Amino acid sequence: MELALSLGDTPKLPFSFLDKPTKDPLPNLFLTQQGKPSELEKTSSLDPPIQLDLLPFSPVLRSHHSSSHLPIPWLTQPCGPVRERELDVNRFPAMTEEADDGASLSSPSSSVSPFPMDFSMRNNNAEYGGRNKRENEGEAERVSDDDENGSTRKKLRLSKDQSAFLEESFKEHTTLNPKQKLALAKQLNxxxxxxxxxxxxxxxxxxLKQTEVDCEYLKRCCETLTEENRRLQKELQELRALKTNQPFYMQLPATTLTMCPSCERVATNPCNNQTNNKAKTLHFTNSQQAQQQKAQAHQIPS
DNA sequence: CAATTGTGGCTCCTTACGTCA
DNA sequence: TATGACGTAAGGAGCCACAAT
Structure with missing residues (x-):
């Protein structure tokens, strides 16, 4: 009995995309829901592999279609100074890297945004406001205090749209090169x-999920092996009992006490499975008793 | 050409916060 | 309303690969 105990190739695992090369382009992301190239893709100057515009969350689509199809709460909310300050606070932990590569791309204080969809306005408001209006109403002042202190780590909750967009990108490639990262950041603001x-x-x-799946798989393997071990132990007992009750077999080499491959039972008697010649052979090989039986059956002198 | 150094990205672990039952 | 569990954004340490010196 052989058991495959490979952690590396568990075909049942639902993470096939992990094996995709990260340099693959994003074919799916180039398409809209209707399967047509997005407007942004047509006009984008980016290299194909890093085009991240599209999907239901494409800013172009949002700007070209009414929000009735894709409700965008933050697009309908007023953009006042308070909201901009909230964004600044949220982005505080990430300022170090922005300083050299991304600050200008997503700066909420920029009066002219190149992106029709301003994710920045939702970073705190749209998501929180949508779920909990009361909490949202008190958010601005509290955040402002923290912002002035600069001591409290603020936590941003990505919107469902942003998360979904990132998920789609993750399905295509689990790692990002700098260009892709910048493009995605730009896209999502x-x-x-x-x-x-x-x-x-x-x-x-x-x-983590993969580990859990692997753990579950190994657990099942362990159970299977335990059961197999239990069965073998039982058969070993049967063998020993047979050895005690039938001293005749003690004269035979150990190899003559074999297990029938067809029924997986100890060969105490010739197997009746006529279709398994190998089993029959195993049962009769080197057996004086068997030779006698053969001689009698086929009239062959022993 | 080898050693050193700086940089960027990754994993892993942890913390802090928001949400929900 | 308070609370604990859970999910997740983010910080930090350590490692590695790579390019520049």
Whole structure:
């Protein structure tokens, strides 16, 4: 009996995308829901592999279609100074990297945004406000205090749209090169650091789930082996009992006490399975008793 | 050409916060 | 309303690969 105990190739595991090369382009992401290239893709100057615009969350689509199809709460909310300050606070932990590669891309204080969909306005408001209006109402002042103190770590909750967008990207490639990271950050109006962290955490979650699946698989293997061991122990007892009750077999080499491959039972008697010649052979080989039986059956002198 | 150094990305572990039952 | 469990964004340490010196 052979058991495959490979951690590396568990075909049942639902993470096939992990094996995809990270340099693959994003074919799916180039398409809209209708399967047509998005407007942004048509006009984008980015290299094909890093085009991340599209999907239901494409800012172009949002800007071209009414929000009735894809409700975007933050697009309908007023954009006042308070909200901008909230964004600044949220982005505080990621400022170090923005300083050199992404600050200008997603700066909420920028009066002219190149992106029709301003994710920045939702970082705190849309998501929280949508679920808990009361909490949202008190958010601005509290955040402002923390912002001035600069001592409290603020935590950003990505919107469902942003998370879904990142998920789609993750399905295509679990790691990002700098260009892809920047493009995605630009697309979602997040800092590159936030995108990077999201992918890191996402990989960690995937690995954790994979570990759980592997653990479950090994657990089942262990149970199977335990059962097999129990069965073999039982058969060993049968063998020993047979050895005690039938001293005739004690004269034979140990190899003559074999197990029938067809029925997986100890060969105390010739197997009746006429279709398994090998089993019959095993049962009769080197057996004086068997030779006698053969001689009698076929009239062959022994 | 080998050693050193700086940089960026990764994993792993942890913390802090938001949400929900 | 308070609370604990859970999910997750983010910080930090350590490691590695790679390019520049």
């Amino acid at each position: 997040l800092s590159p650091r936030q995108v990077e962290v999201w992918f890191q955490n996402r990989r960690a979650r995937t690995k």
